[in-house]
Every structure is written in structure tokens, then in C-alpha cells.
Amino acid sequence: MIRVVLPQHLRTLARVSDEVSLDVTPPVTVRSILDALEQKYPMLDGTMRDHVTHQRRPLVRFFACGEDASHSPPETRLPEAIANGAEPFFIVGAIAGG
């Protein structure tokens, strides 16, 4: 199972209180995680990436094992620690705006 930590506002929308677990069909990538996340929590559709283009929203960031995965192509394989659930995949609202 893939573990995903959502920012507070998206936890509220998804009606979850903690990190979420997802079945993700390999390869485990940013795209496959977001696909699975939106499938399980369709109310999050459009909150992390554009509905149509799937471009990341500018103030949303993705982190895997301490590395910023936001700018990598979304089909890039994520580290094994994410794929085997040893480490969570973080979705973060950028610190911006005051």
C-alpha cells in the first residue's frame, strides 16, 4: 500500500483525519498516485492538478523521501521506499501568501 499525507484542507475535503493508504498499480509515479487518489477520493479531483491538462496546480508540491518531486515528469518512478510504503508520499500546500 502507498501511504499519502495530504495537506489539512484536502484532508477536510476527503473527510479523512490522517494519512491515507492507496492501492497503486506499478510503476509508482506521481501520476499513478494522483490517479489512485482521485479515484478513491473524487472530491479531490481538480484540487492538486488541472482537471483537463493534469498540470500541477502552482502552489501544490509533491515530496518523496525528502526530495521535491514537483518538477520531475509525472511519470518518473518514485523511490522504492514510497512504492513499498516504508515512507509516505507528501502532498504539500506551498508556504505562500502570508
Next chain:
Amino acid sequence: MSGVRVLVGTRKGAFVLTSDEARKHWKVDGPHFAGWEIYHAKGSPVNPDRIYASQTSAWFGQIIQRSDDGGKTWSQPGFGPEEPKTTPDGMPKTESNKFVYDGVPGTHMWYDGTQHPWEFKRVWHLEPSLTNPDHVYAGVEDAALFESKDGGKSWSELSGLRQHDTGPKWQPGAGGMCLHSILLDPSNPQRIYVAISAAGSFRSDDAGATWKPINRGLHSQYIPDPHAEVGHCVHHIALHPSRPQTLFMQKHWDIMRSDDGGENWREVSGNLPTDFGFPIDIHAHEPETIYVVPIKSDSEHFPLEGKLRVYRSRTGGNEWEELTNGLPQRDCYVNVLRDAMCVDSLADCGIYFGTTGGQVYCSADSGDSWNAIVRDLPAVLSVEVQTLK
């Protein structure tokens, strides 16, 4: 016993204020959607328990919320805890967040005069149908009109507006290129008015399929052609249900009036100390009594002399009286935004407005005296009131 329910959208959530018809003692409920901007919330005139809200964030985009119990509980349409999340084949069952322009979005004029792609940003205004609680319109930035006929579960664009020949000439105002006003004619279900900053006002006589600019008579010195067909920064428009041919407008500068469905406008700023401002509204029982909140200027968005004053005209414009009883008359530097004023329809008409300083004021006597319902909310973006029987 009758009463009122005031729906307040703020920079950091929504609040529901309720009172009996005396409007002296208030119950404050909220924040709902804490931490999110609530640009607008409005109830259905058919079913007052049905309320739609626009929840938005620069981080996470646009969310539509709906209440079916008068604002006590909310859910994203189609995503209530009792509703299935997906279709049998696993696809998302509803798309209440999804606002996608019809066809190729095209371009509009950018601040520097170049063409810029239309990009959806947020819903500024939700206007429920006068006859069907599941039918609701959404005015959005970048300017377009959407509608939902399934209670907000899915949205489609009425693209004849954005695809009007003048679309490439529309330009954003300082607050963005927003469609902020939607007026439904109660005497003619085919007629819809909208206003856009900074394109102007438009009218449809075929339920939103096709549109025409209705800006004749507007004069805007800050654009290359002050009398242009489009390009005017209209801040808000209002109509009285008993006289839907008569429209009132707060333009960037100037208070305007039309008596022929927007075909021709004339200025009625009269003796106002300044005619810059954002909201304009009409007394529930007196269609010639209108209210504005003059603001010093386009570069100083606060009341003249630090005195918060509502101005009332009982002659349909031109002759204005200041209303100050109960409002701060020194050191007040708040603004009142375009959707942050409304009226109830109780026998003694109530007037309400919210400020960027977080106050929501109520007058239970047509503006003669005012009281603050709340004083310390986040900056108020919108105020709507429901009169409950």
C-alpha cells in the same frame, strides 16, 4: 414567526447569522470551510434550505458546496456521505468542482494589450434559479457564465457570452476579469443580465444562448474610447423584481440607471460626495429607493474622511442622503465589496452590508439606523440574506 438568515462569505470561511424579525439579537454560526475563501453563498428562492457556496483557494482551486438544511451542514454536491463516490465502472460520479470552458477557450486582452488565454480561476457569484432549486448559475473568473441543472453536481458553460465577438477585447480589472453580477428577470425567464469587470454589462433574451453588450450611455475616461461598446469596469448591477426593465449600476466611477433593460444608461450620481464604489442595491418595497457606499477613489479604497456612510436615494438617483446613525464616523478605513450588500423583504426592509474590516452591519429600518451584527470576522467578501417565513 418570520426571521432572517444572513450568509456571509469571508476571506477565511463562511458564517451564517440568524435572527427573528426584530433583527436585534443574532446567533452566529461558523466558520464553515475554515481557512478557505468563500466568495459567495446564496440560497434558492424556491427552497430556502438549499444554499450554494463558492469555496476557493489559490492553492487548491474551486470547490462548490451545498447545504440542504439551511446552512447547518454542507457537502460537495454528489459527494455527501450517503452518496456513492463512483459509477459502477469506477469513474467519478460527479464533477462539482469541474469548470471547463466550452471548446477552445481562445484569448482575451491582457493588461499590456496583448492577447492572453482564458484561464478559469474561481467562482465569484452563484445565482440560484427563480423556479428550480437544482438550477443555478455561476459567474466565474476569467469571465464566463456556467450553469448546473443537477444541484451543482456538474457544470456547463453558456459559451455564447464568452464567445461574443467582443470577447477578445475584454480586459481584467484590478481584481481580475470576473463575471460578478447575474440578474434573472422574474417576468421573463428568457432574460438574463450579467456584468463583467472590465468588459461591461450584457443581456441575453434567449436564456443565455446569445448575448449583446448593453453599455450605451456609459462613459469611462480611463479607456481609449470612453464610449466604447465594451471595456467599462462595471462593479455591480441591481434590479427590483417589480420593475425588471429598470437597472441600477455602480460603475467604477458613476452611478447609472437604465429604464429600458440596459439599452440606454444615464448617470444619476447627483449630489454624492464621490461616485466611486462597489455595491448597489434596491429597497425591497420601494423600487425607487437605492443604496450605495461611496468610496474615496479608485486608488484609495476607503470611505471619505474616515466616515463610513451609506447613501440612500428615494428618487431613483440624483438626490442622495447620507445615512450615518450607528456607523463609525471617525478613523474608519474599510471597504465594502461589490457583493457585500443586500436587502431582506420583511415589512420593515432590512439593509445589510459587510466590510473588509470584518464588520457586518444591519439596518432594520431601511437605513435610518445601523447596528453591527458582528465586528471581527475576516474580511467580508459577500453578504446575502434570506427572509424566512
